Amino acid sequence: LIMADVKTDDVNVRKTPRLAGEFIRGGIQRGTGDEFCYLVDDHAVARLMSVTGLGTDKLTTKTLTAENVNIDAYGISPDGTHLALLQTELDYSRDVFLWDRQNGKPAERLTTVNPQIDTWKLPTISRVKWKGAEGDEVEGILELPPDHKPGTLLPMVVCLHGGPTACDYYGFQFWIYGRTQLSTSGYAVFCPNYRGSTGYGDDFLTNLIGRENQIEVEDIMRGIDHLIAEQIADPERLGVMGWSNGGYLTNCLITHSDRFRAASSGAGMSDMTIQWSEGETPGHVVNYQRGLPWTSGDQYDRSSPLRQIQSTSFKTPLLLHAPGADTRVPPINSRALYRVARRYLNSPAELVTYPGAGHTLNSYQHRLAKMTWEQAWFDKYLKSSE
Known part of the structure; x- marks a missing residue:
């Protein structure tokens, strides 16, 4: 399921205060389960979030990425265990990271597209x-x-x-x-x-x-x-x-x-x-x-x-x-x-x-x-x- 520029009410998630008023920029199902991942503009940070229990009374949302990390795009492995993230922080711009959700470690940086920024x-x-x-x-x-x-x-x-x-x-x-x-x-x-x-x-x-x-x-x-x-x-x-x-x-x-x-x-x-x-x-x-x-x-x-x-x-x-x-x-x-x-x-x-x-x-x-x-x-x- 792909969505573009839709408010939370449009995807029937109004029951959760965590989502109220935020702005969804795109979404994709993770793996074969019922977890739905999406990008949200939240107080000047583009966050990657997920929701489970859509269409039920047990709706649960959580933020997947770190507090001040901006996610520009993402992809999910077929089994849902790994995410590729195109992300930005205060001192670099749009590099690719790989996150293994099972090992509990921070995402691993795979690219340095603009190494000159370090200087x-x-x-x-x-x-x-x-x-x-x-x-x-x-x-x-x-x-x-x-x-x-x-x-x-x-x-x-x-x-x-x-x-x-x-x-x-x-x-x-x-x-x-x-x-x-x-x-x-x-x-x-x-x-x-x-x-x-x-x-x-x-x-x-x-x-x-x-x-x-x-x-x-x-x-x-x-x-x-x-x-x-x-x-x-x-x-x-x-x-x-x-x-x-x-x-x-x-x-x-x-x-x-x-x-x-x-x-x-x-x-x-x-x-x-x-x-x-x-x-x-x-x-x-x-x-x-x-x-x-x-x-x-x-x-x-x-x-x-x-x-x-x-x-x-x-x-x-x-x-x-x-x-x-x-x-x-x-x-x-x-x-x-x-x-x-x-x-x-x-x-x-x-x-x-x-x-x-x-x-x-x-x-x-x-x-x-x-x-x-x-x-x-x-x-x-x-x-x-x-």
Whole structure:
């Protein structure tokens, strides 16, 4: 049995408190018994769990992997005694481990795909918590430079994950969305798991419906305030970046506030009506806006950064990334904001297009271009003395 992105209620396991509100990402039966294994997003960790007794009154669940080990994928031997795990921790990324469940020993590491990581000075990765919108607890991941001294204020880039039904994990990540690259370049990197993220319960996820560009924005802004109060982030050197829904939230934040000195928005929505009419997933918009443009027009407007622009605040230097063949979030979204910034408000903006690229940048050249542009953009506006 294979499942993708289904909540626990959908597989009839609501009887156990251990599973309530967690987010199942895939499952497979172990061996010939009745044990069912699956991946769960649970408080910024991708755990491998199992359940026995499905369809009975004796439902039992347990976590199979260590506390802070993230499991990206797994496989099970035919007799169910061995598991192959693709896992990540704080100091390595996605290596294969073999776990013999019968001998009681930790999983054995079989690969070192990226041995160069062992020679790097890695960022310090931690979890942070704060009171978000409505006083609810919100969690995020904070990366600090390896040589950071406590009490030294840092330029900080807020990195916003996509989805929104996703999360940033408590583990090592070196990818094109900021983590490791920026933190080892002298920045604090803050990755909030804002309202709508997975792994924090069903209410935390569904509270975003009908409240986009509102409740999650408050979650994020309060997290920034928390790190300023903790004397980590320099309030005069704040940046924000994201891709997909993270790009959308970047657009939201810079039209809400003039606190950010630089922003990088990739493949992000700017107008919900445009997104509903042009994007390949109109149902996503309808669900989150609780209706169609002609029945929920006010909600569409409130959720659209393009319709919330105030010329007195929309001055953040803005780097926009637009994949040329993106059908998920069509590039017209980014082109519209670029036109506003450059033609009507005369604020700093650059539009980078990626010919032939879909919603995700897959080619090496495109990924390198994105990372190079962003490094230069944040260095110019957050580190330059000009």
